[in-house]
Amino acid sequence: MIKKLNNRFEHLNIVNHLLRWTILTIPVSFIVGSLVALFLWLLEKATELRWQHSWLLYLLPVAGILIYAVYKYLGKNAEAGNNLIMEEIHEPGGGVPSRMTPLVLGTTIITHLFGGSAGREGTAVQMGGSMAALLGRWFKLNHPDTSILLMCGIAAGFGAVFGTPVTGALFALEVLTIGRLNYKALLPCFMASVLADFTCSAYGIHHTAYHITFKAVAASNISFLHFDYLLLAKVILAGVFFGLAGYCFSELSHTIKNYSNRFIKIKWLIPVIGGFIIIGLTFALGTRDYLGLGVTNPDPHGVSIVSAFTPGGAAYFSWFWKILFTAITLGMGFKGGEVTPLFFIGATLGNTIAVLMGAPVDLMAGLGFIAVFAGATNTPVACTIMGVELFGGDHILYYAIACFTAYYFSGHTGIYLSQRLGLSKT
């Protein structure tokens, strides 16, 4: 009888918990979803402006000084970005400042307007985290609850910016610690991610649609094997390369950041030099394909994430150049996320691997898209789900193989230095 009563209270507790978090997540989701919509709209305008006025690229070094100055005089601890949010979730300290939102929004748009190679998710996640922190202070939440609300902010930002609500929630749960997925904030994060995505799309924001048209057939001529084992082997091998690409990207970003901080004593010169390197590389390569977001390309023969899904849509070393451009952009003081460049790196590397190995180009591009990201952020489950949300569920087995393999081969560092190592991979 007492057990029965306890059980009844258990359900009451759960209902209470859910109602409370529903009320807490609604404002976070609405604000973050709206900000992400504004951000995506501004980003589109900035990208179009850059396409129309190619001279904007020459101002990239000046833009670098501007970003440097903004963070130096207004930034407080906001420069730490994603890492600050993750540290505050692990152990609440000084809090995430609200100014992070306008700062990261403005400087990311500047980076993109003048041709820096960067992404979106860092900005969305930082806006999500800082708005969640602000609301947490208003609601006078205690430390554990603040940490859940910060996770909701990450989930809301991620879910809205890519239009992938399930992935957004799992990403927030998975990214904090390598080797573990904790359900502490499962439903709050999920609600935040879904509501933010709804809010963002209610403003009429559309996300790019990617298509994998490849249909698996049992190509094996050994009739009792109902599966294309050769393709499976290619996917495993590709997964290894995707993981190594993610590893190279993380290492190169950290190395460039460390070296430029060590050897360039006048700090505002770092983004200036970075800007000049980007300009120089653009001229040396004779292409603007690696500037900016790279999701689409105004040049029908240019390389972009979308083009990488078609045969001939990427050069053999597109992935390498994008790694370099992005590591310089983000390692030398410009702002933005890492994930869209990781999508670019993965999709173009997948394209190249498909050509070299003789595999379906769209499938391999899609696998690279999610798997390089899985490796670099150590989030294989979220990325498998992302494959389903972006490309449909037909090839989930390949998504999982590519992401899990890449996860193993990306080493124990990732792009987020504040990620904790919960469990060694070996």
Next chain:
Amino acid sequence: MIKKLNNRFEHLNIVNHLLRWTILTIPVSFIVGSLVALFLWLLEKATELRWQHSWLLYLLPVAGILIYAVYKYLGKNAEAGNNLIMEEIHEPGGGVPSRMTPLVLGTTIITHLFGGSAGREGTAVQMGGSMAALLGRWFKLNHPDTSILLMCGIAAGFGAVFGTPVTGALFALEVLTIGRLNYKALLPCFMASVLADFTCSAYGIHHTAYHITFKAVAASNISFLHFDYLLLAKVILAGVFFGLAGYCFSELSHTIKNYSNRFIKIKWLIPVIGGFIIIGLTFALGTRDYLGLGVTNPDPHGVSIVSAFTPGGAAYFSWFWKILFTAITLGMGFKGGEVTPLFFIGATLGNTIAVLMGAPVDLMAGLGFIAVFAGATNTPVACTIMGVELFGGDHILYYAIACFTAYYFSGHTGIYLSQRLGLSKT
């Protein structure tokens, strides 16, 4: 330089780890996949025999005595089944005996042949775990490695028996502890699950295909809401009921087991009485729909999992009767899994909810199928993935909503008493 070398060793360690586990998982997967193929074939034959010879049901009490005697005189500690395997993974003790495989295989077939209401996954998982334990002893593995190999056995059994390799791997990682998904054995489990599924299908075993033909349209007449919010609300509410159904099933099974052990002093009488109750209920209801596996039904007007995906394919209380039949069968000494009955309970409850709420029947049946299971076993992520593997990826957002909601509403107990509580749900 030293860091560089360390990194290189890091990758060597990972390669070494993967090669080692590839070699270890291949025999486990092959043996478990083959056993599952045999099991599924025998199960089909037993079910067909039962359909042809309806008098077999009257021997159910005798079959109960047989199962009781087999476990009493030959069983050692094998009777603990899934719970024993989970305990051995958490803390290695006396080991999982190899005799578990023939015992559970034989007694499950007997249960199904004479009309007990039971499933398949318990049997597959127990065969997987006991074969993994046997190989672990042969390979002279230490405790931590044995525990990973046992998890591989679970993954292999689960992946092969339902033809869902990604789900099998995540299920093994997720089921051990409530509220946490640990990547300790991510790749070994995944390889085991995939290889066992391949092995099983190489024998020509086919899995039932379920179809959700419903296509989401923005049915809302508020044009800026690009989503059917009414359906979303219905799915959330349905998720609550799916969770409560999972909770009822777990509680009822445990209660029936406890009470029959407490009040029926002559132990062999327990399955005899259970058998008679099943026979009595069958006559009282005038239908054999709730006997056996329930995936299909020889009677075109009968209720089965497949029929529940079509309008009129389930009665209002089909889910309740299946809970009762299964809790009696498994709580009173017969053998088999819980998962296929949970699919039945979920799909028929989903059918009923769809009719009552005015929602698409196939979608709700599919959601119930995965969500009741998610609630009763506390594995929401694996079940979301299962939705994708069984029904395709279009509705992954609904899968996640239903499974996560059901997970919250199923309370802190599940069908596996050896599952640890890693984290409270509130």
